[in-house]
Amino acid sequence: MNRRLWLALPLIVFALFVLAVGWRLSDPPDPTVKSRLVGQPVPQFTLPPAIPGKAPLSSADLAGKGPRLVNLFASWCVPCIGEAPVLMQLRRQGVQIDGIAIRDAPADVAEFLSRHGDPFVRVGGDMRSQVQMALGSSGVPESFIIDGSGVIRYQHVGPLTDADLPTILTELEKAR
DSSP states (O other): OHHHHHHHHHHHHHHHHHHHHHHHHHSOOOOOOOOTTTTSBOOOOEEOBSSTTSOOEEGGGGSSSOOEEEEEEOTTOHHHHHHHHHHHHHHHTTOOEEEEEESOOHHHHHHHHHHHOOOOSEEEEETTSHHHHHHTOOSSSEEEEEOTTSBEEEEEESOOOGGGHHHHHHHHHHTO
């Protein structure tokens, strides 16, 4: 009996391993990194203009002017290309959108906006991702809704899609 148990033990351990892996694969944890600043004031920052002729962006620009959408993007970001039409649609609906270009050269940002549309009122250049990290952002694209008091009310991780429009518009309305 003792010998049979020792012979079956590797099979039992393997079966338990397969069950554990199968359980984790069927219910994976949410990989989204959420900012801890939702509900908190926007951190203080001042960014230079991402491209010549476009207004720069600072935290002071985000307070006292009603709700705004702040979009973190980059010309080298493929999903950012996919969300560009959605941002343009939001802009046509009257949404005030500011942008933060992450680790991007001015010429590349200008080319990106020329090619895919420019929905932004202001675009700041965050060459070292300092503002991105201060906001608690984990990557691009990512968007934040800021209320008129300069408080972060909502975070959307990943590219905005047509399916996200109702949620974004609802969150903007709640931020009034």
